[in-house]
Amino acid sequence: MKLHREGYKYILIASLLWAIIFYVSTEFLMDWPWLMWPIQFVCFLLWFWVIWFFRLPNRNFVHGENxxxxxxxxxxxxxxxxxxxxxxxxxxxxxxxxxxxxxxxxxxxxxxxxxxxxxxxxxxxxxxxxxxxxxxxxxxxxxxxxxxxxxxxxxxxxxxxxxxxxxxxxxxxxxxxxxxxxxxxxxxxxxxxxxxxxxxxxxxxxxxxxxxxxxxx
Structure with missing residues (x-):
């Protein structure tokens, strides 16, 4: 499976946002793990969805004139x-x-x-x-x-x-x-x-x- 070229920009943006939120939550919410972990999990799911959306699966095509x-x-x-x-x-x-x-x-x-x-x-x-x-x-x-x-x-x-x-x-x-x-x-x-x-x-x-x-x- 590959990633479609239309998604490169969005994947980069999603990765940067996830990295920033991960750093901020780890830095400032360590004393509130009940809040830190759900935030990081939701951000991961959003990042994964962007990757999944722009997937380009390998397929074996069959051609037919009619x-x-x-x-x-x-x-x-x-x-x-x-x-x-x-x-x-x-x-x-x-x-x-x-x-x-x-x-x-x-x-x-x-x-x-x-x-x-x-x-x-x-x-x-x-x-x-x-x-x-x-x-x-x-x-x-x-x-x-x-x-x-x-x-x-x-x-x-x-x-x-x-x-x-x-x-x-x-x-x-x-x-x-x-x-x-x-x-x-x-x-x-x-x-x-x-x-x-x-x-x-x-x-x-x-x-x-x-x-x-x-x-x-």
Whole structure:
């Protein structure tokens, strides 16, 4: 397991804060161990959570031309037909994955192809499962296309998230399972697929980015 580059700054800050609080509590609270030890324990848990959040586990990916893999770790919370107003402007099959603060937050390309559309939208920070989060929250819209399919991905920031990172631009050639982005501290990723796509997941199912099959064309 590695640590993601997006976390280096936060891990450094968390380590410095933990070191400072450890020193201060040890220096001034030695006579109150009932207070010193809980403070140090809580600080350790927060430091460990930051390390855990930015983990980048080693995974063995399998590629498939007709297979759409999960772009993120998390739980499937939406599978429904809906109107997609930004790019396709027609009905699509939406599959949404909610990423809790405990999930790996790397976002991976579900298919190989070319980035046909890319746009960043600043916005609010409603909870990720709010009905208006997909249209009002900070988000990106990314469309990948190849000779078999064209799908839209939407990174949506949640109530705790304050930064969406993306590493692609329009015209880029991308490969299945490569990183296209990262969202810090809780979020959601939506997939918009062609109507008639065979979905291989169910609502409530826990998926892993790059490993779990979402659908087949």
């Amino acid at each position: 297979t759409i893999y999960a772009p993120a770790d998390g739980k499937v919370v939406v599978i429904e037909e809906t109107f997609e107003p930004e790019y396709f402007k027609d009905k699509r099959l939406q599959v949404s994955i909610f990423m809790s603060p405990l999930n790996v937050h790397v976002n991976r390309n579900p298919i190989s192809g070319v980035i046909n559309y890319m746009k960043y939208h600043p916005g609010k920070y409603l909870v990720a499962w709010h009905p208006k989060s997909s249209t009002e929250n900070e988000r990106t819209t990314i469309v990948i296309g190849n000779d078999k399919m064209e799908i839209l991905m939407r990174q949506i920031a949640g109530a705790l998230a304050r930064r969406i990172c993306f590493y692609v631009k329009k015209g880029d050639q991308v490969k299945q399972h490569e990183e296209f982005g990262f969202i810090r501290f809780g979020s959601r990723v939506d997939l918009f697929l062609p109507i008639g796509t065979k979905v291989d997941v169910q609502i409530g199912q826990v998926v892993q980015g790059g490993l779990s099959v979402i659908a087949h064309i």
